[in-house]
Amino acid sequence: MKHTKRILTGLASAVAALSMASVSPAYAADGYDRCPVGYYCMFSGLDGTGDMIKLTSNTPDLGALGMNDRAQSDWNRTSSTIHLWSDTGYTGCTTVTPAGPTGKGNFFPTYRDFFSSVQFDGPDSPICAS
Numbered sequence: 001m002k003h004t005k006r007i008l009t010g011l012a013s014a015v016a017a018l019s020m021a022s023v024s025p026a027y028a029a030d031g032y033d034r035c036p037v038g039y040y041c042m043f044s045g046l047d048g049t050g051d052m053i054k055l056t057s058n059t060p061d062l063g064a065l066g067m068n069d070r071a072q073s074d075w076n077r078t079s080s081t082i083h084l085w086s087d088t089g090y091t092g093c094t095t096v097t098p099a100g101p102t103g104k105g106n107f108f109p110t111y112r113d114f115f116s117s118v119q120f121d122g123p124d125s126p127i128c129a130s
Contacts, residue, residue, distance in 0.1 A: 032104060035075045040082050040097070040118065042071040046106045049073075059118045061088045072112045076103030083122030084115040091118070093128035 008093075032048030036042035044050035044067065056078070062068040070084045076082050076097045086092030095111060096101045107114070111128065 001082075017055075032073075032115075035077055037077050040078050040080070040120070041075050042067055042115075042118075043073045043075075044070045046072050048051050048075065055118055058090075058120055058122075060090060062116055063088070068116050069113050071115055073106045073109065074104070077098075078120070080120040081122075083119040083125070085117040085119065085122075086114060087127060088116045090117050090119050090122065092126075094122070094125045095128050117123065 016124075026089050030048075032041075034048065034052055035054060039054040040058055041048075041052055041054045043052050048064075050072070050080075051066065051070070053062075053067050059065065074082075074084075074097055079099050081099060082097040082103070083090070083094045084097065087093050106112075114128075
């Protein structure tokens with residue numbers, strides 16, 4: 001009986017210690033951090049919120065990915081300069097998102113919900129006026 005009581009006391013102490021231990025949940029990326037290295041990402045909301053698409057190659061029609069005229073922010077985590085076109089098939093006017101730390105942020109209000117195609121390292125072209 002004395003042996004059983006000692007085991008139960010030890011078990012109760014172990015349970016109490018475990019219940020006081022801090023359990024931290026796994027980190028779930030949010031905002032811009034959802035964009036993996038090596039990708040160009042567009043977001044339907046400001047500051048990397050909302051729906052996200054991630055690209056590694058030219059995309060002539062963002063409508064096929066549900067992002068035509070919906071993007072409000074982006075992050076270029078590639079080594080390419082990204083050309084954002086106002087119309088499908090790399091037509092209309094364009095603006096660029098550079099590679100590197102400056103390639104992340106909200107689009108100017110004029111360019112929110114505006115772009116229809118994305119070209120990696122595209123040619124110089126008519127720049128969209130704000």
